[in-house]
Amino acid sequence: MFISPAFAQAAAGGDTQSTLMSMLPLVLMFGVLYFVMIRPQMRKQKEHKAMIEALAKGDEVVTAGGLLGKVSKIGDSHIGVEIATGVEVQLQRSAVVQVLPKGSLK
Structure with missing residues (x-):
């Protein structure tokens, strides 16, 4: 009634490429977080556990x-x-x- 058919059609179709491009920064941030914080912490925990078991x-x-x-x-x-x-x-x-x-x- 208030929305013209052309606008409704454009919104329903969506653009797959723009959706993927908007997700890319999030995926890149998670990758950097993994290699900078998570992976070194897991390695440090593994080394500490091995040291404690070897006492x-x-x-x-x-x-x-x-x-x-x-x-x-x-x-x-x-x-x-x-x-x-x-x-x-x-x-x-x-x-x-x-x-x-x-x-x-x-």
Whole structure:
């Protein structure tokens, strides 16, 4: 009634190429986001998991809280870390941030 038949016909047909071109920036942004943020984070998580699984008794470690110590006990989900002579704390394996080279602690 208020819309002429020519306008209604043009709106119904649509332009496939313009629709694809309007989606292109969104797809490109997702691709950049994946390669800049998601992929490096997944690689870092995989490396951390491998490091935690490879922990052995006698390794010198740094914890998330900043404690430096030597691994004295190993369990499934917890480890014992000796931070001073006769002082041992129990930590979750995931709290280990870094394994230091042998002889770092003196």
